[in-house]
Amino acid sequence: MILLNPKQLDRTYPDERSRAIMRATVEFFEAKGKRQLKADDRDRVWYADFLEFQQREQAFATLLTPAGYGGDNADCRWDTWRNCEFNEILAFYGLHYWYTWQVSILGLGPIWMSQNEAAKQRAAQLLRDGAVFAFGLSERAHGADIYSTEMTLTPQSDGTYRANGEKYYIGNGNVAEMVSTFGKMAETGDYMFFVANFHHQNYELVGNVVNSQSYVADFVLRDYPITEADILARGSAAWDTALNTVNVGKYNLGWASIGICTHAFYEALNHAANRRLYGMYVTDFPHVKQMFTEAYARLVAMKLFALRAADYMRSASPDDRRYLLYNPTVKMKVTTQGEEVINLLWDVIAAKGFERDTYFEMAARDIRALPKLEGTVHVNIALIVKFMPNYFFNPADYAPVPQRSDAANDDFLFDQGPARGLGQIRFHDYRLAYDDWDLPNVNVFQEQVAVFQESLMAATPDEAQQRDTDFLLALGELFTLVVYGQLVLENARIYQVDEALVDQIFDFMVRDFNKFALQLYGKPSSTPVQMDYYQRLIHKPAVDEARYQHVWNEHVYALKGAYEMSE
Numbered sequence: 001m002i003l004l005n006p007k008q009l010d011r012t013y014p015d016e017r018s019r020a021i022m023r024a025t026v027e028f029f030e031a032k033g034k035r036q037l038k039a040d041d042r043d044r045v046w047y048a049d050f051l052e053f054q055q056r057e058q059a060f061a062t063l064l065t066p067a068g069y070g071g072d073n074a075d076c077r078w079d080t081w082r083n084c085e086f087n088e089i090l091a092f093y094g095l096h097y098w099y100t101w102q103v104s105i106l107g108l109g110p111i112w113m114s115q116n117e118a119a120k121q122r123a124a125q126l127l128r129d130g131a132v133f134a135f136g137l138s139e140r141a142h143g144a145d146i147y148s149t150e151m152t153l154t155p156q157s158d159g160t161y162r163a164n165g166e167k168y169y170i171g172n173g174n175v176a177e178m179v180s181t182f183g184k185m186a187e188t189g190d191y192m193f194f195v196a197n198f199h200h201q202n203y204e205l206v207g208n209v210v211n212s213q214s215y216v217a218d219f220v221l222r223d224y225p226i227t228e229a230d231i232l233a234r235g236s237a238a239w240d241t242a243l244n245t246v247n248v249g250k251y252n253l254g255w256a257s258i259g260i261c262t263h264a265f266y267e268a269l270n271h272a273a274n275r276r277l278y279g280m281y282v283t284d285f286p287h288v289k290q291m292f293t294e295a296y297a298r299l300v301a302m303k304l305f306a307l308r309a310a311d312y313m314r315s316a317s318p319d320d321r322r323y324l325l326y327n328p329t330v331k332m333k334v335t336t337q338g339e340e341v342i343n344l345l346w347d348v349i350a351a352k353g354f355e356r357d358t359y360f361e362m363a364a365r366d367i368r369a370l371p372k373l374e375g376t377v378h379v380n381i382a383l384i385v386k387f388m389p390n391y392f393f394n395p396a397d398y399a400p401v402p403q404r405s406d407a408a409n410d411d412f413l414f415d416q417g418p419a420r421g422l423g424q425i426r427f428h429d430y431r432l433a434y435d436d437w438d439l440p441n442v443n444v445f446q447e448q449v450a451v452f453q454e455s456l457m458a459a460t461p462d463e464a465q466q467r468d469t470d471f472l473l474a475l476g477e478l479f480t481l482v483v484y485g486q487l488v489l490e491n492a493r494i495y496q497v498d499e500a501l502v503d504q505i506f507d508f509m510v511r512d513f514n515k516f517a518l519q520l521y522g523k524p525s526s527t528p529v530q531m532d533y534y535q536r537l538i539h540k541p542a543v544d545e546a547r548y549q550h551v552w553n554e555h556v557y558a559l560k561g562a563y564e565m566s567e
Contacts, residue, residue, distance in 0.1 A: 002300050002495065003262050004088050005563050006030065011085055014407040017075040018082045021059050022089060028053045029093040034359065034565040037094060041362055044213050050097050055130025059086070060104060066112055067409035069124040077409040078112070080251075080310045087252050091259030093565075095366035096213040098256045100132055103171030105252065107133030109245030110180040110193045112414040114232035119178075119195060126177050134176035135249075136196070137242060140168035140218070146191075146242055151183030153192055153226060161226040163194065166206075166218065173217025174198060174205055180232060181221075182242055191238035194230045196221060236418070243419035247327055250380075251313065253370045254306045254330035257338030260370075261299050264363040266563040268292075268345040271352055273560040283560075288348050289552050295344040296556045297505045300497070301488050302334045302341075308491035314404040316412050321425045322398075325387045325483060332380035333480050335370040342367045359565065381476035382469065386422045388479050392453050396426035403494050430482060433489040439499060440542030441506035442489070448513045448537050449482050455533035464525065471523050477516040478537075485509055500547045501555055510541040 001010070006026040013019045028050070029037070040047070054060050062075050063083055070076025090098035111123045111133075123133070142148040151165030165183060173179060179196045196203055202225070206218040233241045269292060272282040282288055309326040316323045342364055346353045353360045434446050465471045485506070492502050517537035520526060526534065 002303055002497070003265070003559075004085070004092060004259070006089070006092065007563055012405060013082060014405065015075060017062065018079075018407075021057060021062060022082075022085055024057050025053075025059065025086065025089050029089075029097075030566045033567050035357070035567050037565075038357060038359075038362070041094065041096075041213060042356065044211065046215065047097060047100065047213055051100070051130065051132065058128065060101065060130070060132070061124075061127040064105065064108055065124050065127050066411075066414065069120060071124065071128070073128075077407065078413065079407065080314050080410050080413070081405045083252075084255055084307065084310055087255035088259040088262070091256035092263045093259075094213075094362060095256060095260065095369065098252075098259070099171055099214045102249065102252050102256070103135060104133040104176075106135035106137075106245055106249040107172065107176060107178065107180045109135070109248055109414075110232045110241045111178065111195070113241050113244060113416075114193070116229075116232055118229055119232060123178055131177040132172045132175060134170050134172040134179040134217070135245065136167040136170050136173070136179045136181035136219075138167065138169045140166060143169075146182060146239070149182055149184060149191075151181065151221070152186040153183055153194070154186040159228070161194075163196070163221045163224040163226050166220045168218050169209055170217045170219060171214060173219050174208070174215040179219075180245075182238065190235050191242075192234055193232040193238045193241050194226050195232060196224055196226075196230075200224060240417070240419045244413075244416040247324065247416065247419075248413050250331040250373075251306075251309065251327045253373055254302065254309075254334030254338075257335045257367060257370050258299070258303050258306060260363045260367050261295075261302070261338050261341040263565070264342060264345055264360050264367075265295060265299060266559065267359050267565075268349045268353075269556075269560055270564055272348050273557070282348070283557060289556075291344045291348050292556050293504065293548065293552050294508055295341045296559075297501065297508055297551070298337050298341050298344075300501065301484070301505045301509075302337050304488045304491040304495065304497070305484055306330050306334055308487040308494075311401050311404045313413065314408065314410050315401045316416075318417055320398060321416075322427055324422060324425060325384060325391070325427070326487065328380040328383050329480055329483050332371070332384065333484050338367050338370060381473050381480065383422070384480055384483075385472055385476045387425060387427070388456075388476075390423070390425060391427050391430065391479070391483070392456060394426055395429040398428045430486045433486045436493065437489055437499075437502065439503040439506065440544065441503045441510055442485075444510050444539050444542055445485060445506050445513065448510065448517075448539055449485075451533060451536050452478055452482070452513075455530065455537075459527065459530040459533050461530075468525060471520075471525055474516055474519045474523065478513065478520070481509060481513055481516070498551075498555070500550045503542075503544070503547055504551045507541040510539055514538045 009022055062073060063086055065076040067077040090101055111119055138144045139150060153161040153163050155161055176198055181194055181196050184191050202222050204220040204222060206220060208215050209218050210216045272288060275282045309330050312326050313323045346364060353364050355361060517534045521531050521534040
């Protein structure tokens with residue numbers, strides 16, 4: 001079973017402590033119960049009970065402290081494999097519980113990447129004390145445009161600095177003991193990363209910019225004193241730290257979508273399978289079966305891709321930075337697929353999805369946030385297309401990357417090096433994954449990809465189209481689908497996924513390829529030669545009623561009653 005079921009935690013771990021944290025976290029939420037979970041959400045109750053739980057359990061301390069900084073806790077390491085499931089579990093019960101963990105990850109990034117050993121030791125102790133962290137990057141006027149940051153540090157005669165400026169949309173900014181803050185020197189414009197503390201009298205907490213359980217702060221530093229002990233990085237190192245921290249953090253958004261969709265799927269299926277309309281169960285209607293089957297196929301693909309991307313993150317090195325394509329694909333594609341899954345389920349349960357006592361009511365609201373955080377979909381597609389030439393036309397030889405569930409500290413994530421040279425990154429031949437499968441819809445999809453690759457050579461976008469973001473976004477969607485399918489197929493082998501389910505996944509992949517091909521066809525700047533290619537991209541998926549019924553009966557409907565949250 002590929003989906004998380006809190007009542008059957010069967011994921012394998014190399015150590016008992018990891019399993020115990022996951023089990024304890026599930027038990028915390030199940031003991032809280034859905035009724036209280038929903039009441040806290042409606043009343044926007046600060047999640048102090050969860051933060052107290054994680055401190056008692058030492059969850060954040062164990063999971064977010066790199067090896068070597070954990071003191072007596074030998075289980076401390078930054079292990080992306082186990083962090084994936086913790087991401088998933090938190091979002092399964094509510095986005096806001098996930099959010100305080102996520103922004104702590106972002107806040108810790110600049111600290112663990114720095115050369116400031118005293119700051120690292122302080123962060124480790126604060127984690128043991130149960131603290132959360134914050135990432136002071138974005139600003140009200142500029143968002144995450146770090147070129148334009150207005151937070152400044154002014155040198156003083158005694159060798160200290162005074163920080164002045166406002167940061168906006170900063171999660172945990174109300175309680176973070178260490179706020180990793182991005183700014184620049186007032187005189188030289190050199191970038192700086194430093195830490196601030198919410199207790200300080202020169203730290204003005206303006207307010208919460210959102211209407212939810214989370215606290216997303218607007219704060220101002222007014223002549224805030226900064227010493228050398230507070231400096232994390234300077235110059236190009238500070239710039240690289242900002243981007244490399246986002247590389248680590250934005251991956252988690254895909255896992256939040258997976259957790260939300262999984263809980264919503266169980267709830268929607270249980271409702272529909274037990275509701276009778278017009279003398280039959282809702283799940284007997286052909287269109288309902290189709291919507292559930294597609295939602296399930298999309299959800300499984302989301303998880304297969306995100307898990308496989310983690311293998312490449314954990315295996316990365318200065319000579320293998322393929323993760324820099326796969327990470328933004330998790331951020332962009334998995335989160336937008338999450339919206340598709342919720343839309344399909346919502347079309348089934350209809351008005352039930354608005355009811356105050358359902359998890360779904362939260363899911364339908366919160367799933368929209370994830371494509372819009374840590375860089376919009378558009379920003380991530382613009383990043384992804386930089387990899388397209390080498391991906392299609394300049395493959396390299398790499399040793400196969402295995403499943404990385406081992407108990408290792410992911411050292412490279414905090415030593416990624418300069419955040420440049422993306423156009424020089426090379427990839428293994430994507431066709432290896434596709435050639436490893438002989439399934440009708442995988443074969444149809446391969447035909448589409450072959451035509452797409454040919455179009456890039458024979459009808460290359462001209463200079464004007466390459467500057468046209470609208471055109472590039474649609475082109476990037478097609479490229480992303482190729483990458484998405486590749487890693488889904490790689491991981492389907494690792495997890496020995498039923499071939500019928502794999503072929504069902506590629507049924508929607510073929511249709512999605514058609515959708516974006518049609519968008520490109522209709523772009524104002526598409527040329528007649530390009531339009532011919534984009535027409536040739538459109539294929540009908542292979543229809544197989546026996547395969548479809550097998551997936552419905554053995555995978556989808558089989559989950560009826562598999563999970564329901566305790567009241």
